[in-house]
Amino acid sequence: MSEWRQRAKDIFFGPKEPGITDERKRSFNFFILEACTGTISYTMTTGVFMTGLALYLGASDYLAGILASVQMLMNSVQIPAAFVVERVKHKKRYLSITYFMFRVMLSSSILIPLILPKSLWVPAFVTLNVLGFLSNSLGQPGFNDWMFDLVPLSIRGVFAARREARCQLLSVIFSLTMGVVVDALGQGYGAFAVPYSIAICVGLVNFWCIRQIETPPKEAENFQPPKVPFRKRLMGNRPVLQFSAIWILWNFGYMMAFSYFSVFMISSLGLSYSFMTVQNTVQMLSLVIAIRFWGRYADRAGWPKCLRMACLVIIAAFVARAFVVPSVSFLLIPIAILTGIGMGGTNIGPLNMVSYLGRSEERSFLIGLQAGVSGLSGFLGSLVGGGLNEAFRGVQVGPFTGLHITFLASGAVMAAAWIVFSFWARSKGVRALGAPGRVMEG
Template identity: 25%
Template sequence: MTGFVSIKRGRRRRTIFEAKKSLTAEEVEHGLKLVIRDGLATQAMVTLTGGIFLVAFALQLGASNTVIGLLAAIPPLAELLQIPAIYIVDRIRIRRLVVVAASLAARLCWIPIILIPFFLSPGQGVIALIASIALYASFSAISHCGWNSWMRDLIPQDRLGAFFSHRLTLSTALALVVSLVAGFFIDSWEIAFPDLAAYGYSVLFLLGLIAGLVGITFLARTPEPRMVVEEGEDGLLAAIKKPFADLNFKNLIIFLGSWNFAVNLASPFFTVYMLQRIGLDISLVVALSVLSQVMNIIFYRSWGRVSDRYSNKSVLAVSGPLFMLAIFAWLFVTLPNVYILTYPLLVLIHILMGISLAGVSLASGNIGLKLAPKGQATSYLAASTFANSVAAGVAPILGGLFVDFFAERELIWTLIWKDPVRELVFVTLDLQQWEFFFLFAFLLGLYSLHRLAAVQEEGEAKEQEVVDELIAGVRRDMRNFSPAGGLRDMVKFPFSSIRNYRKKSRQKPPEEETAEEGEGTEPLDPRRP
């Protein structure tokens, strides 16, 4: 065994953060349970400190569109630190130590952000926010490098889809409740203390920090199998080059890079668009987000079954176009102002985004884990992260820089009907400011889906087979909501689900789960925050 610090207790010698040559079945199951608990705690932190609430806090401080784009770009750009982090992981070879230490340093970076409203002016607060987020993201990137490799060796490969869909389902269910409560809290706080609105976000961030620290305690107790290091490696540069020499993995990197550029060109501005352009209250924005998360929960299990039965590429081939369709629908939310179809379209968009993101999040993470050769997961996944980070980081910066340019431009497409009595003018498309980025994201997304065709993965299936399997799985799951069995399952979720998952995973292979009604395991997010 390898370890960091040795401790003697009587005749027994053990190590802190020890890595074992091999884990027993019981240790693996215990480790998976702790990974789920960490996922729940981390999701609570991310929900309270990121997304809608981080953007709203920045707007409270007077942040510009460029700053919003920069805040969205910092985390993916910081993931470039996974490249030098490979050296750290390979030198220390105790991934749990690296992950716990880096995660602790990252989460403590939220303390300055919490204190911004108490000690800094809005202008100073924006600078402090950017600096703190940069430090948080940098330490997190080092943590992610070790975590990805660690999970690659801990989780049985034939259960990747089922496990991560289970983890994502539980995490999303928690995020749903937390975000609703937090949104109601912020609206109530702003009514009670209209001049102290920013302080309400400090309360949310403090609670998020506490949740994140709890998650670290679960990570510290998760067992780690000893790293398998390939012999004959020529160093860091050779490790980074190898994934790009693998043609199939190179094609995967091109697809994921172009996809992340397309998505991050538009998605950072969805919240700004709803708050500023449409004028929604933050509680309504949160409610739409919750609707999307509900759809996540409903479809995670079915996407997980499909990925295990067929392939992750098959899931992406269906969920990817659906997500692009949702982005395209943003072009018609205003024509050019709020109209009768605005709110129905927002609801439809969030439903489509929830369904598709469940598949995209699951498959885009798992396909990298699956295609990375054993013993080389650290370098392969870091290379993939490198391309994703550059694409996802550059896109929102470009959006933030050019949003003011497009604010002074407008593209209108109208249909005109003339007859002897009257003339009717129908505005079918009206692009202003953010809508230009939504259109660009849609076109780039179509290109990335074209690149997906070059990726080869065992078990690929035709899109129609995937759709049929997905619909059949959802029908089985929805039968759980019958008055008898459904209510029973709702009462026991999610704690009983965690307990039952451990039993089922030892009794049945994933293939058998597809034949059950209302049973089976669910997945988790391999790209942890």
């Protein structure tokens, strides 16, 4: 029995790599479990479920789209949050509390109709989502730095792919099940109470998983952040600045369209939650299958090549959505496959790029900087996307609407970012940038 149990653990968590201690391997396993429980909680309180609850509470299509991008805006807080987490003495306690508050804030949104008058439903929903994503941003730079400190560079690609694949697979299972449940229960309050209640329970397990991971090395060593002026820290990490500048443009274009995918499927195409869940399931399964390739490819060829290929796939998928109308809504399935394949690379690429390009003693600061500026640009992109949707609200050519124009504009912006990134990566030497055994020169 123990042999089968060990085999099952090796399949799910991966085998123990040479040179890794038992305690470190246990931490790797809990990093994976944290991602799984966190992603389940996140899936139950965002995407079509968040959009559906927002519309039920009385939010407009425009506000529902903006809410989908609140996380991007709150990511801008990661810049000052990085300075905070560098100076927090008890990092593990701080990070576990901020992540716990994130889960609680989002999942407790389901209680709004039970305790507040109807006039406050939408303001309260917006407030809880903003505070929840704010809590997440306060902890994210430190949490990612914690993980990078424990996971050796030589296996980061494989580990990141394994972690992402496991959590996304569970997300698919829960999302598919809940989509059917929400449809079966009539898309009313009782229907949305099911996924949100699950999110509350899984959030508690997520907190426990974080507490099981070994103490961050910087906390154990009583690490003191470098006392260097902000500008000097920036200038000392120019490759990270250059990459972040390119990713600003990418996120701007990405969120122009992504923020309105759920609104597009619900309001424009009139799709059922079951179909949307199937579409999301296909997308996530594609991600799970493809991500192993991306991780191994990045470890072998470097992160720039990985990101260039992944971004190209996503651009094709986004532009293809501009040609989907109610009569051919089935095309969302092959488009979802393309999107999932591309997301497999972009989900694990940016953080690993920053981790490799930057100095380890300043990793929290650099992760926060990259996420912050990208998040702010993503939020601005969603505002521009919303503005385009409003401007072209009355425009209709056959079955095509203003949302289709927004998707085309989004693809054009992302294509521009891809071209700039390709030239930049070549100028730095693709194999020297993120590939094992090579040193990147600033």
